[in-house]
Amino acid sequence: MNTAPSSRTQVKRGASKASYDPALLHAIVDAAYVCHIAFADPHGAHCIPTACWRSGDHLYIHGSNGSRMLQCLTENECCVTITHLDGLVLARSAFNHSMNYRSAMVYGRFEIVGEPAKRQALADFMEHIAPGRQGEVRAGNDREFAATTVLRIALLEAAIKVRTGPPDDDEEDMHIAAWAGVLPLAEARGTPVPDAQCTVAPPAYVKNWATS
Amino acid sequence: MNTAPSSRTQVKRGASKASYDPALLHAIVDAAYVCHIAFADPHGAHCIPTACWRSGDHLYIHGSNGSRMLQCLTENECCVTITHLDGLVLARSAFNHSMNYRSAMVYGRFEIVGEPAKRQALADFMEHIAPGRQGEVRAGNDREFAATTVLRIALLEAAIKVRTGPPDDDEEDMHIAAWAGVLPLAEARGTPVPDAQCTVAPPAYVKNWATS
Incomplete structure (x- = not known):
């Protein structure tokens, strides 16, 4: 579980926070709507945010056929990173301040998802965004599917790093009269905003959005 | 305001969402605690999340002197990206689903912040994390400052992309009886968690954390 799958996923700094557990990796991916992808082309390195979802042992992205990023990703190695920031960690010394987080870095090369797997992948994406919505909306037509590239x-x-818990103060700083602890951060869901022309009653996944 | 500063920051896809407004760029950076940095070394491209803050017209990061990333960043061009995900946009067709977001991509090369500017930069970082805390904690000592590298x-x-507002449905889909609108997402602050050994009353920036 805690052996790096390759030399470039071997965490060297803060190695005690490292993990290579597939179940934890899946949980970090499943909690995300967006990843950041690093790749290099002749103009240099780029870091592009894009929507993502998981099915089995793959992370999926999609975009327009004309996307330069998607084109480049099938031809080059890249690094996909997902980060959840869970809190600011306030220690008794300035130096020992930290952050709580869960992050995953995935290395490799994307491959094109062909038909008919592409349509299933986009259905999985909809399930990730709004479970049960698939049957309510107009499904993609052939023109739309043809204009969309799906990669996985x-x-x-992959390498995971996680920090949780209280500050890690030096023993000689414990007497310092500064508040110490964690200021939590989390992705929160707000009250749904219906489209001005929407006359349809909200389904369960909308009604329960802000509380689930 | 809406002219790209270079060819690699010229947004081509979704150009109507692009901006190059410095005030908007500053607001996106100031709303972030973490950025993702893409850079390439002989092992390929890497995408690493790290804490960031702004002072004037620079974005700052810090880390241990031994960090391979920091070493690499002073020697190579990179791309720094900040993304705030603001909501899932549910349209009447599967194809027109989208997300609301604010993202900024900054290109260039980091430079080392030397003494004494380094100490001021780290003080700025503390102000970003917890305004007013600076005078309460043990300040960094010479050993700690010497072990820390600050880059800017x-x-x-830079290029900015922002999507806001309701779904953009095709006219011929407006009759479809699917709920349409936005499911908002935001970074939320939770109730502070004091360290088990903390006996200090919470200062204002802790007491007001979850409500500010």
Whole structure:
């Protein structure tokens, strides 16, 4: 569980926070709507945010056929990173301040998802965004599917780093009269905003959005 | 305001969502605690999340002197990206689903912040994390400052993309009986968690954390 799958996923700094557990990796991916992808082209390195979802042992992304990023990703190795910031960690010394987080870095190369798997993948994406919505909306037509590229990358070469818990103060700083602890942060769901022309009653996944 | 500062910051896809407004760029950076940095070394491209803050026209990061990333960043061009996800946009067709977001991509090269500017930069970081806390904690000592590298990158070569508002449905889909609108997402602050050994009353920035 705690052996890096490759040399470039071997965490060296803060190695005690490292993990290579597939179940934890899946949980970090499933909690995300967006990942950041680093890749290099002749203009240099780029870091692009894009929507993502998981099915089995792969992370999926999609975009327009004309996307330069998607084109580049099938031709080059890349690094996909997902980060959840869970809190600011306030220690008794300035130096020992930290953050709580869960992050995953996935290395490899994306591959094109062909038909008919592409349609299933986009259905999985909808399930990730709004479970049960699939049957309510107009499904994609052939023109729309043809204009969309879906890529996937194996979740095999990955490194996870997680920090949780209270500040880690030096023993000699414990007497300092500063408040110490964690200021939590989390992605929160707000009250749904219906479209001005929407006359349809909210389904369960909308009604329960802000409380689930 | 809406002219790209360089060819690599010229947004081509979804150009109507693009901006190059410095005030908007500053607001997106100031709302973030973490950025993602893409850079390439002989092992390929990497996407690493790290804490960030702004002072004037620069974005700052810090880390241990031993950090391979910091070493690499002073020697290579990179791309720093900040993304705030503001909501899931549910349209009447599967194809027109989208997300609301504010993102900024900054290109350039980091430079080392030397003494004494380094100490001021780290003080600025503390102000970003917890305004007013600076005078309460044990300040960094010479050993700690010496072990810490601070880098900064100019916020000059940057591209912003922002999507806001309701779904953008095709006219011929407006009759479809699917709920349409936005499911909002935001970074939320939770109730502070004091360290088990903390006996100090919470200062204002802790007491007001979850409500501010």
